[in-house]
Amino acid sequence: MKTASAVVTLTNPVSVLEALRTHLAEHELVVEFDGQVASANLPSGHATMRIEASMLELEVRAASESGLEDVASFLASHVLEFAHPETPVIRWSGFQPSGTFADFREMKVVGVTELTPHMRRITLAGTDLRRFATDENLHVRLFFPAPGQPPVWPTRGEDGLERHIEPARQPAVRKYTIRRIDLVTGTVDIDFLLHRDPGTGSDWAKNAKEGDMIGMAGPGGRGAQPADxxxxxxxxxxxxxxxxxxxxxxxxxxxxxxxxxxxxxxxxxxxxxxxxxxxxxxxxxxxxxxxxxxxxxxxxxxxxxxxxxxxxxxxxxxxxxxxxxxxxxxxxxxxxxxxxxxxxxxxx
CATH class of the missing domain: 3.40.50.80 (Nucleotide-binding domain of ferredoxin-NADP reductase (FNR) module)
Known part of the structure; x- marks a missing residue:
């Protein structure tokens, strides 16, 4: 089990924790609370929030690095939201100060195949793709580089949140289905519908060629459940x-x-x-x-x-x-x- 923690100085940690508890309950997540410590199981891991004087102590646990990042970013973003207009500093221990997110991969185009007049398959190659080989989650987020700009990918800051990227270089993000994955060759197939109207993913796929780079993160998005x-x-x-x-x-x-x-x-x-x-x-x-x-x-x-x-x-x-x-x-x-x-x- 992986862990990370942060101590956040707040003017009113009680009100921030109360807002967090309410938010979790609204999403049908069970929160245990004894008046000082709140804890909850989130989809990606476990969160503990403790009130100490003018501080809120946060601890997250998860089975994977990406799960740890998910819970940490969830807590950080909502602490900042509920503390507004105060802007507390959040620094997690247990993470590197900054780096690429655990669920992110840089991928290279290695093949282009025409399937139908309106469908084109792009084959992408990358490393360490095992996390994407699941039938429970079919989809990934693709990061399309800004036109005319070299690729700039998301990185994690000390607060666990994505670092700011200047708008002109910000990649566009769209969700797509992994059609096929081959762990032996380290490749995935993504089938793109080619729209008549302009569109980020469609326009990229129309012009994609071997050697082009794209970002990929995930997986997510449920498939069908087993049934007769x-x-x-x-x-x-x-x-x-x-x-x-x-x-x-x-x-x-x-x-x-x-x-x-x-x-x-x-x-x-x-x-x-x-x-x-x-x-x-x-x-x-x-x-x-x-x-x-x-x-x-x-x-x-x-x-x-x-x-x-x-x-x-x-x-x-x-x-x-x-x-x-x-x-x-x-x-x-x-x-x-x-x-x-x-x-x-x-x-x-």
């Missing part, structure tokens, strides 16, 4: 995630994947269990939207089931309501995530 019957729903933006989920299913899994693409040319070969049905919706030939198609699928809730969806924001809202109100799918048996929002630039 599974429903996967999405448009092109979710196609890489659906393809990866299908490949990882147990042989006897049954269910359906409903995928909306522009036309026949945008279909991809998918590997899936024999009992799985794949349905493609061609936007160019069918006026019916994805949500309407989902509304005709009855979920067999008498079986161990799970429903997963990734698509446009309003479509996802409609699908969520249908699964909950019409099918009776419990919230722990579904995951519906907006991958984009109509009228907003890619990734915003």
């Amino acid at each position: 019957w599974l429903l996967l729903v999405g448009d092109e933006t979710a196609l890489p995630a659906i393809a990866r989920i299908l490949e990882g299913l147990a042989p006897g899994t049954e269910g359906m994947a409903l995928i909306e693409v522009e036309s026949e040319a945008d279909k991809l070969p998918l590997t899936h269990p024999r009992g799985f049905e794949i349905r493609w919706l061609h936007r160019a030939a069918c006026a019916e939207g994805l949500a309407a198609a989902v509304s005709r699928i009855r979920v067999p809730t008498h079986r161990k089931h799970f429903c997963w969806a990734g698509a446009e924001f309003e479509t996802i809202q409609t699908i969520r309501r249908y699964w909950k109100e019409e099918c009776g799918v419990a919230k722990w048996n579904q995951l519906a995530v907006p991958y984009w929002r109509r009228g907003r630039p890619e990734g915003e």
Whole structure:
């Protein structure tokens, strides 16, 4: 178990701790408190907060360096928020004074493959990628260098937070799915949807060539939970995630994947269990939207089931309501995530 600690001088540590406790409780995290010491288990590790005179003593514990960083940055950012307008100094012991975040990797483009008229696969090479090889978390954050600028990557300061980067050199960050990872060769495949409209990730992928550098951090973003019957729903933006989920299913899994693409040319070969049905919706030939198609699928809730969806924001809202109100799918048996929002630039 890794540990780090910090002593923060505050005018009113009691009010800051109370705000922290309230915030944690609002996110359904159990906080134990004896009047002086508060402790809580966070998703990435454990946090202890102790009141001492005009100070707040912070201690974090986690199984990994990245987990330690997650908890430390969470506490630091919220102490600064709740202490405002006071600006206390936070210095963690247990970390190097500054450095690259444990979950960050610099990656190099080593391959470019055209998959469909609107999908391009970029193969990236890096080191120490084992943390990314998990089916529990499918997504990564990609850091795109500012146009015309050499890459500048995020680094951690003494307070555990990301150091400031001047706006002109600040990399843009977008979330993408790891389509495939090979620990032997140290490579990952990321499939990019090539949009007609300008977009950070799409524009980068259109011009990517071998030798280009990009940053990668993570992983994050849940996949589908194991089930006897599974429903996967999405448009092109979710196609890489659906393809990866299908490949990882147990042989006897049954269910359906409903995928909306522009036309026949945008279909991809998918590997899936024999009992799985794949349905493609061609936007160019069918006026019916994805949500309407989902509304005709009855979920067999008498079986161990799970429903997963990734698509446009309003479509996802409609699908969520249908699964909950019409099918009776419990919230722990579904995951519906907006991958984009109509009228907003890619990734915003």
